[in-house]
Amino acid sequence: MKIVVLKFGGTSVGTIKKIKKVADIIADYKKKKYKVIVVSSAMSGVTNELIKKSFEISDNFSYSEYDVLVSSGEQVACSLIAGRLIHKGYKSRSWLSWQVPILTVGVHKNSRINQINRSKILKYLNNGGIPIITGFQGINNENRITTIGRGGSDASAILIAKFFKAERCIIYTDVEGVFTTDPNKLKKAKKIKEISYEEMLEMASLGAKVMQPVSIQDARLNRINIEVRSSFIKKSGTLITKRSNIINNRIVTGISCTQNDSKVSLIGVKDKPGVAAAIFKPLSKNLINVDMVVQNISANGKETDLTFTIKTEDLNKTKKIIQQNKNLNYRNLIFEKNVSKISVIGVGMITTPGVTFRMFQTLANKGINIKVISTSEIKISVLIDKKNTQKALIALHKEFKLDQKK
């Protein structure tokens, strides 16, 4: 009998009614003769309420007590799910992270799952039970509750899938899956049936908020097949898997775009080692997230131009930091608000020449000027005027045949 891990996010267990629905979904897998392991987040809103309380207690609330506080949210959700399954006649129980146990390393509020003890859960599965495990948390070697930082319950589910050698890890959430582009921005966006980890990583970091990059990376490293699907609509979702599992690769899988970006260009920077570091170190220190970075080869071997993008909300802060930076030499400094980054992503690009050209031609045909270009193995990103974003999105989505059902 194969093991499947089902993970439910906060919105999926956000109300009692939804928890009942979740129990029905779990029961369906049990009927299909799977060994089912469930991982749940806290009911939506609960964690934020608890965090709000911690702020009211102290603007510098203890990290270790923070973990005790917020971990109670998953405890509540898991007991309610288990309670519902028991009500439906199934053998089920909540498993708190200290009961499994799930061992973590690292600091409070930002731990990593290091080891999951399999014996008790395996015994419970073999006896026909459905374990409901608290996501987002573990215990450290001092027997204290920890929470895992980035990735949250998704990361828990993926590592549980790894340790139990699950056939699949299904992430139930409030979206139907991963789309060719943001359906809120483009109605013609289509759900992607299968996507590689690498593409998904590019999609995720570019704004498809389905899963956190760190969790996708965990899945990729451990070769866990993930399905992202809706807990509200009974439709298959998107399978995130390794490239070789995807038979019918499109050239371009998805298009993502950012908004509210600003461009910063340093013209005539000395072309010598350490310059980029001198620019980006103080930005990083001030928690300014630098996205695209482009530097052209030096024309005369002495000077170069360096361009990068940041969120527009960080623009003023960035201006100050650069202008006050005594370690920098440049001839000119140019800031530009209201730019957008638009990226086409697809592993098919590697083997298909001319994708770059088709992208540029499509934009040119629409009279859209490209400000900056940056490419990776499976992604081409360009910077354009913000006002052209929608026009570009429509044109590229059509050009790469993403409007068509696969």
Added chain:
Amino acid sequence: MKIVVLKFGGTSVGTIKKIKKVADIIADYKKKKYKVIVVSSAMSGVTNELIKKSFEISDNFSYSEYDVLVSSGEQVACSLIAGRLIHKGYKSRSWLSWQVPILTVGVHKNSRINQINRSKILKYLNNGGIPIITGFQGINNENRITTIGRGGSDASAILIAKFFKAERCIIYTDVEGVFTTDPNKLKKAKKIKEISYEEMLEMASLGAKVMQPVSIQDARLNRINIEVRSSFIKKSGTLITKRSNIINNRIVTGISCTQNDSKVSLIGVKDKPGVAAAIFKPLSKNLINVDMVVQNISANGKETDLTFTIKTEDLNKTKKIIQQNKNLNYRNLIFEKNVSKISVIGVGMITTPGVTFRMFQTLANKGINIKVISTSEIKISVLIDKKNTQKALIALHKEFKLDQKK
């Protein structure tokens, strides 16, 4: 250095503001060079909210998952208290029952604390820490969370005081202490400085809702000095201790009265073994709480009269049960609504003759008819017309000098 156990009830930690106040109280004891162990309930309202959720999930919610669910409430409260103490510069942390551990026996939702592992907490105390322990819960021998039934967090605090040989267990609550009678019923009610366990037991079971009888009994058996006091007003409360510790015993310590009682009399019942059982077994089965039971000696050796009281809300149910009971023989059945039980309580009675007479005389002087009398070593209870309750209370409170400050 002496150990003191401070227990805070749900209303004492009901808001963030109150939790901050609680942290100040704890800090005061720490400054007085006590080793302080704190036990906390859940924030008021939280447990009921969780129970409501469980009902929505199932009208027969799993008992073991119920314990997981509701125990989260104390976890939240303890982390917030510890967080506040840390904010104030103290060494503190939450201790969940599985971390101590606190071991229980018995069934879910109704376990009893059996053993408390002292080593970790003692080490923590010796290192200057203030442990904040979750009340109302423990773990069983299967490593599952349990909650203790009656007594709740009070019982946890008292047993922690026992295992750690605490000098005193202070129950912080929303009342100032134990009063000579319900201050809501009689303005002249005075706070009692010291009361014996036995008196407190009678007071508690008669309606002084300060502490549950089971917790007082635990304290009595383990000779734990309990102080009940308010977490909102800085005033000494009531010390509950053993009789011999109380120097200045009054004859009567307190007066309590019940309302909404009904009286049931079976006239001419056969005076033979098993009759009382035949009457009360079906009542008990139907969860009808029988309070006062009085049976006089048989005048002719064949027949007797039996009277008992119940809550008026149970009257119709009780009528049916008795009338349909085929095992009963009686000549007449009398029901009387609107009766009150008024009781005077005091260990001083044992050594002071004439208390009964004084009580009866006082009531007679006010023209109040006594329907039924029942006495124990330290208590005299009478049944009177409900309409006379207040008059009786005022007269008796004055007669036994409870109006005067002690």
